Amino acid sequence: MRELLETFRLEAQDHLDSASTLLISLEREPEQPEKQRLVESLLRRMHTLKGAAHAVNLGEVALICQDLESLLSEVKRGELALEVAIYDRLHREIDLLAARIFQHPGASPPAATQVAPAEPQRAPHGAPPAPPRGAAACAQPAPGELPPAPPAAAPRPQERREIAGSETVRVPTRLLESLLLQAEELVSTKLAAATLQEELNQASRLLTERAWARSRAQELAGYALRGQGPPPSPQRVASLLQDFCDTERESEARLRGLERLAERNQHNLAALIAPLLAEMKQLQLLPFATLSDPFSKLVRDLGRELGKEAELVCRGAELEVDRRILSELKEPLLHLVRNVMDHGIESPLRREESGKPRRGSVAIELRLLDANHARLTVRDDGRGIDPAQVKATALRLELLTPEAAGQLSDADALQLVFESGFSTSPLITSLSGRGVGLAIVRESLERLGGDVTVSSRPGLGCEFTMTLPLSFALIRALLVSVGKRSALLPAGNVELTARLPREEIRQVENRDTVLLTGEVCSLVSLSGVLELGEQTGAGEEPYQQVVLVRAAERRIAFAVDQVLGVQEVLVKPLGSQLARVRNVSGATVLGDGSVVPILNVNDLVRSALHSAGSGARAAAPPGKGRRLSILVAEDSITSRTLLKNILEAAGYQVATAYDGADALTQLRSASFDLVVSDVEMPRLDGFQLTAALRSEARFADLPVILVTGLESRSDRERGIEVGANAYVVKSGFDQTSLIEVIERLT
Incomplete structure (x- = not known):
């Protein structure tokens, strides 16, 4: 039976993949004949899946399939009109099928690509769905059935590649x-x-x-x-x-x-x-579609959650990419799409006021650059990113000095959004605002040997551009010698090599520069960047060997001792013990048996800019010399005590208030670094407390975190309007995330 269940899960994965894609296509299709064809295809999928579920004694799964069959049959006969509520129910039922089929008994399912609400209670056919089921309401499984899924987000079948610990692929x-x-x-x-x-x-x-x-x-x-x-x-x-x-x-x-x-x-x-x-x-x-197809549903689900309308368009889905690269791309693409939906796409009303269609557009496009490299773009027609706001945020976070901000171009300023902890969002929520997602995007692309950049037209949208290899294994790399050592630079990042007379090396603002391809480029010793402690290029030599490399939109010339030629090498990862080594992405074994590092060009460029004293970064902020004081406003004594204990255990000095009015009184008589407040409180609720603080000049910059059970979109928007800095929902409360939010705001 275990083997049969594994086989069934493999079959079910295909059926549910296709069902989700068919359902998204059905929702978009304007022509009635094509709608009928899509409904018929969905019916066949559910019928086949029902029969397979009966074969492995999964009665509950078969019952859900039967309900879906009945619903789709009514649609096919014209007895039921396809409206938004029906589409929502079909999506919920397919999510419920995924939850029932792809869970592992005794363990929580892995995180899903989509943002799924708590699992809906199944209702009889024709009745509206019941409210989400709580953890205490989960029933025990009947014999022969899969145990019920926990109320957490259910994994989508498209994202499940492992079945019972083994990975399978289809091969012609x-x-x-x-x-x-x-x-x-x-x-x-x-x-x-x-x-x-x-x-x-x-x-x-x-x-x-x-x-x-x-x-x-x-x-x-x-x-x-x-x-x-x-x-x-x-x-x-x-x-x-x-x-x-x-x-x-x-x-x-x-x-x-x-x-x-x-x-x-x-x-x-x-x-x-x-x-x-x-x-x-x-x-x-694997075709890129295996990764991109589920994002149509993700965009739909996020739109429903955020009160927005958007449609995903994917181009280049037929192009084939190494499945290991697709696996690495999943997380950065997820963060980008979530970022676009949360920060980029406006509400339908705001879009109409700006002269845009109510429904926003999100496009994912994959294009070939050469035999082993591709360009992946994610673009939207939303509000875009304001470079001035990025610079202001960078100054506040001490990522830039005022002098450097004045000299920084808008295009370079936009790249700061990939720094860890950087966010222009006015509010931190469970979906975004912590400044982590885009940093993960850059780290993931660099781990693949690629890079990511962003461009924007404020009010018209933005575009994230990623370059990446199509497969791993063999790459072409430039072998250079630095002192007594050898190193490899990926040939895709090398623009040219040159042997320059030393008199052509000029000093500009105390930095070595050279003129290459008609452009002045900084010249940095590769030995110095790698901290080898060896002098690169003997001073008595009349010529200097130079390698010009490009990472994203930045170009740096590196001084080396010798350029030994281009080789085709097999990339080997460093292993879990050395998962991340600065300036090094991997290693290879040359024909003579020597082990040579393959350098990470993105790291090299950042290290070079830092060592050259570019002024793009300020010194690290000084450590806080005192304990931060926090005021907790909460009318429930239990919640108040819990928050106080969590914050004191984290090293903060904590005072408490029993409602908003008490908190306002204490704030006017004492000094605090941050306020953590409930929303629903007598006399003065959290929204009113925040608005009152923002109306007084001395509290204009005081960070306010709202910790509440209200998780609707309108409540989050009201939190933004009154000037809250973060919005933490109690249903998903985690003390670690609260501490992270506090550290982010202070």
């Missing part, structure tokens, strides 16, 4: 047959290698057999040269010379034969390895 039989034939051809190469080894053994034996004769001839020659003993007879010398000549000719013939055999083996092996490796790579390739 044509590809398997081709790989088998090529593997069989390797047997011939193996036999040829055995022949070569036997020939080498024979040559070695021949030379060993002549060892005694060589020693004897060397001994006689020594006697003759020293004049000791009678000289050897001419016949003896002639005999030895003849033997040596015969042995040398035989050895020469054998070596030439071995050389030809080795060349032939090398040629045959190369002819086999290249296509074999190429087709093995094909096994790892």
Whole structure:
């Protein structure tokens, strides 16, 4: 039964993948005949899934499929109109199926790509869905059924690649047959290698057999040269010379034969390895659609949650990418889409006021750059990012000095959004505002050997551009020497190499610069950036070897000792013990057996800018010399005590108030660094308290965190309007996240 369940889950994953895609297409489709075709396809999927569920005794799953069949049959017969409420119910039922099928007994399901609400209580067909079920209401499973899912977000089938701990992929039989034939051809190469080894053994034996004769001839020659003993007879010398000549000719013939055999083996092996490796790579390739398709539902769900309307358009979904890269792209793409929906796309009313269509547009596009690189863009037609606001936030967070902010271009300022902790959101919520998501995007892309940039047109939208490899394994890299060491730079990031006279190196603002491709570029010692403690380039040398690299939109020239040429290398990760080493992305083994690091160009450029004293960053903020004081306003004594204990355990000095009016009185008579307030309180609620504080100049910048059970969109918007800095919902309360929010605001 366990094996049957694993097989069923694999089949169900396909059905639910297709059902979600069909449902999104149905919701968008304007033509009635095409709608009928999509409804028919959904019906077939649910019918097949119901039969498979019955086969493995999953009665509850089969019952949900049957309800969906009945609902879709009414739609097909024209007895039920496809309205928003019906679409919502269909999405909920499919989410419920995923929760029932893809959970693991005794363990919480993994995080989902979509933002799923608490699992809805199933209602009889034709009745409206019941409110979300609480944890205490979960029933025990009946025999033969999967246990009920916890009320957390259910995993979507599109995102579940592991079934019972093993990972599976579909492979075309044509590809398997081709790989088998090529593997069989390797047997011939193996036999040829055995022949070569036997020939080498024979040559070695021949030379060993002549060892005694060589020693004897060397001994006689020594006697003759020293004049000791009678000289050897001419016949003896002639005999030895003849033997040596015969042995040398035989050895020469054998070596030439071995050389030809080795060349032939090398040629045959190369002819086999290249296509074999190429087709093995094909096994790892999946269409980009396997990653992008679920995001249509994500955009829909986020729109429903945020009170917005948006539609996702995906281009390049047919392009194939290494599944390991798709797996790494999942998290950054999720953060980008969430960021776009939360910060970029406006509400329908705001869009109409701006002369835009009510429904926003989010586009994901994948394009090929070359044989192994692609460009992935995420763009929207929302409000865009204001560079002035970015600079103001950077100044507040001490990421920029006022002088550097004045010199920073708008395009460069926008790249600051990828810094950890950076957020222009006026409110921190469970969805966004902590300044973590875009930092994760940059780190993920750099881990892949790519980069990410952002451009924006305020009021018209923004575009995130990511460059990434299509597959791992072999890459072309430039081998350079730095002091007594060697290092590799990915060739995709190298613009040019040059050998410049030292007199062409100029000093500009106490920094070395060189003129390359008509542009002045900073020149930085690669040895200095890597902190090798070795002088790069001897001062007496008249020329300096330079490598110009590009990372995103930045270009830096690095001084090296030698440029040794371009090589094709196999990238090896550093392993879990060295998961993240600054300036290094991996390593490889060269043909001579030496292990050489592959450098992380994005890290190198950042390190170079820092070492060159670019002024883009201010010194780290000084440590706080005193304990921060926090006022907690909460009418419930239990919640008040809990918050007080959490904050004091974290090292804060805490005072409490029993409602908003009491809090306002204490704030006017004492000094506090931050306020944590409930919303629903007698006399003066949290919204009113925040508004009252913002109306007084001395409290204008005092951070206010609202901790509340009110989680509707209108309540969050009201929190923004009154000037709260963070909005933490009690249903998802986590003391660690509260401390993180406080640290972020102080």
